[in-house]
Amino acid sequence: MPSPESHSERPGGVLYVVATPIGNLQDLSERAQLVLSRVGLVAAEDTRHSGRLLQHLGLSKPMLALHDHNERDRVVRILEALKAGQDIALISDAGTPLISDPGYVVVREVREAGFRVSPVPGPCALVAGLSAAGLPTDRFLFAGFLPAKRSGRRAALEELREQPATLVFYESPHRILALMEDLVEVMGGERECVLGRELTKTFETFYGGTAQSVRESLEADPNGARGEFVVMVHGAPPAGSQEAGVLDADRLLSLLVAELPVKKAARIVADVSGLSKNELYQRALALKDQ
Incomplete structure (x- = not known):
């Protein structure tokens, strides 16, 4: 050497x-x-x-x-x-x-x-996290730590919502649940997401699934708000793609459940999108609870 x-x-x-x-x-x-x-x-x-x-x-x-x-x-x-x-x-x-x-x-x-x-x-935590997340890595955008205040954090997420590259953030344990709440509300609960906690350490943990399910997993885990986090979010699908249609359906469902009964909202979105009425009904129930 x-x-x-x-x-x-x-x-x-x-x-x-x-x-x-x-x-x-x-x-x-x-x-x-x-x-x-x-x-x-x-x-x-x-x-x-x-x-x-x-x-x-x-x-x-x-x-x-x-x-x-x-x-x-x-x-x-x-x-x-x-x-x-x-x-x-x-x-x-x-x-x-x-x-x-x-x-x-x-x-x-x-x-x-x-x-x-x-x-x-x-x-490097962001590279380590991406290497094991199973999300696209041909393009990714590292945004570091988002603003600590909710208004600034939500504004930053709004700017990144249509970004097609995989998004990577760092977050501290005392703000991770707040970030996941904002992520669900701004980018939709169905957006694919992977969290890496305490990477390379004894209690290394990965949480993966939809943003909503990852948020629920964190809340259910007694250690979910401990350690340092790498937050990785699947990029937005290209306009006009089948996946984009799923996300549009999710946003439409969010609007309808605020005005209509859950069953009716799910039926309307199923007719428009061709998605499963039963799946949309379960998603509508979750949105109604929020």
């Missing part, structure tokens, strides 16, 4: 963007360990958290805290270290830096200053 310094012809040090485990420490690559062992400085989102990782690896390194609130202030220090020929590893608390984590400002400034930035790839 080449040393971290052997393939850089630019003067000064190199900034290595190092992916670290999202849960299972065995996911740290051999190359990541080598880079961490050889750099002169580690810029970490949380020095206490990353200090435990270095201790696990038997390493003792000078560390620099770099997070959302001080990133711009740290640029000068990092550029000075690189100019002096010191290599630096940029790491976040878990996963790949810059992916819903700090580092964008530093990487951009380092590149503009003419120093080399080298990725050391590895764990």
